[in-house]
Amino acid sequence: MSCSLVTISPELRGRAVRVALPAMAPAGMVPRVAGKSEREMRLRHLVDTHVGHVARVLRNAGTAEADIDDDVQRVFIALSNRLDDVHVGAEKSFLVQTALHMAAHARRTAARRREILTDQPPEMVDPVANPEEMANRRQVRQSLDHILGQMETDLRVVFSLYEFEQMTTEEISTVLDIPRGTVASRLRRARSDFRDRVSRLEGLSHTEVG
Amino acid sequence: MDEPNRLFDQTGSALERALLREGRSYQGSNDLRAKTLAALGLAGSAGLATGGALAWFSAKTWGTKVLMSISAATVLVGIPVGYYRLHPHPSPAPALRPAEITAPATKPTIPEVHALQAEAPLPAPVVIPTAPARPAPGNTTTSSALRAELAALDAARSTLASGDSVGALSFLDAYFRTFRRGRLHPEAEVLRIDALAKGGHMDDARRYAQEFLRRHPNSVLAARVQTYAKP
Numbered sequence: 001m002s003c004s005l006v007t008i009s010p011e012l013r014g015r016a017v018r019v020a021l022p023a024m025a026p027a028g029m030v031p032r033v034a035g036k037s038e039r040e041m042r043l044r045h046l047v048d049t050h051v052g053h054v055a056r057v058l059r060n061a062g063t064a065e066a067d068i069d070d071d072v073q074r075v076f077i078a079l080s081n082r083l084d085d086v087h088v089g090a091e092k093s094f095l096v097q098t099a100l101h102m103a104a105h106a107r108r109t110a111a112r113r114r115e116i117l118t119d120q121p122p123e124m125v126d127p128v129a130n131p132e133e134m135a136n137r138r139q140v141r142q143s144l145d146h147i148l149g150q151m152e153t154d155l156r157v158v159f160s161l162y163e164f165e166q167m168t169t170e171e172i173s174t175v176l177d178i179p180r181g182t183v184a185s186r187l188r189r190a191r192s193d194f195r196d197r198v199s200r201l202e203g204l205s206h207t208e209v210g
Numbered sequence: 211m212d213e214p215n216r217l218f219d220q221t222g223s224a225l226e227r228a229l230l231r232e233g234r235s236y237q238g239s240n241d242l243r244a245k246t247l248a249a250l251g252l253a254g255s256a257g258l259a260t261g262g263a264l265a266w267f268s269a270k271t272w273g274t275k276v277l278m279s280i281s282a283a284t285v286l287v288g289i290p291v292g293y294y295r296l297h298p299h300p301s302p303a304p305a306l307r308p309a310e311i312t313a314p315a316t317k318p319t320i321p322e323v324h325a326l327q328a329e330a331p332l333p334a335p336v337v338i339p340t341a342p343a344r345p346a347p348g349n350t351t352t353s354s355a356l357r358a359e360l361a362a363l364d365a366a367r368s369t370l371a372s373g374d375s376v377g378a379l380s381f382l383d384a385y386f387r388t389f390r391r392g393r394l395h396p397e398a399e400v401l402r403i404d405a406l407a408k409g410g411h412m413d414d415a416r417r418y419a420q421e422f423l424r425r426h427p428n429s430v431l432a433a434r435v436q437t438y439a440k441p
Binding site for chain 2: 040043044047048051052055056059060068069070072073074076077080137140141143144147148160162163164166168169184187191194195198199201202
């Protein structure tokens, strides 16, 4: 899979997004440029099929809840701009790649903003909550954000795609453009890390309760 | 290479399962799909329901599709679509002033859109190992109003696509009157700029485009408007 640095602007306000382009059609089999109505139908179908998926990838990759709607729209605008280059069947890969890079960009921007505004680390939601609080879905989300936010980015991405998006290691290998063995290795480490952090959280929670 | 079982399918603690369930179940806001379609200029009655989408997708002619849009708009919005189709605007729609955008000319005939809640109401506390949390209730009115907005915009868009910029402006005029606090105002404004430009009212299109960019400089729709804003 080829990779290229694509600046999807101005819709993305100049955001540079490295997008691994889907496999291009072989010579002589270049897909014809779709007519306007056909193109719209394809886009609409892709939104219908993948909008929740894109939102979930963004959210679990660290995008703030308040930014999800805008960033989902940007991901699909990027797809719209490149639709004629994206093979039928490769759209999901394109969407996931774009969403991951957009989330990474958002994380870097947020980190820079914090550096400028304050030397203090961002306010963290107390991950230790009593059972009643943990039963609250918001608390669960905050705890998940806390755990994912502490994982190495490479591990977090593989973990999210495998455990939350239920993609296969082969699909993840294609999307991230890394060997399948590397995906498996990162997944093992990510799972171990995740379970360790969950155990620590449970231990802290029990201590608090006790 | 065998795929390892997902953690969710393995035995784990209640907290672990709750965390995994949350990671899997996130879907974004209730109107995310509608907003995304609108941002792509695809706001449409055809996408209001799965059946509608399939019917739209399988329609063989654009005439059929346009009629489907108009029918849905008639049912959902109450805007007298038939009137507009049978009695086209007698003269080119007068250029609208930005101040008129929210000025109600008639009493709305459909439920007004309520302001989007900052956050969906949280469900009542549940025991962690139970089934996934159900979507928060109480958004039916908001969703139906949004669907009506989408239908209205799609009627305008379809009309514009057929080359009838005057008719499209009439639809948009009705939209702004009816949805005084609509959530898709930015999308409707962009569509109006498109319609004005296609109707040859370049000065008005430019003025509206500049006004749009002044009020929504960071909108995801700004790129579509930039070209019209240049003198």
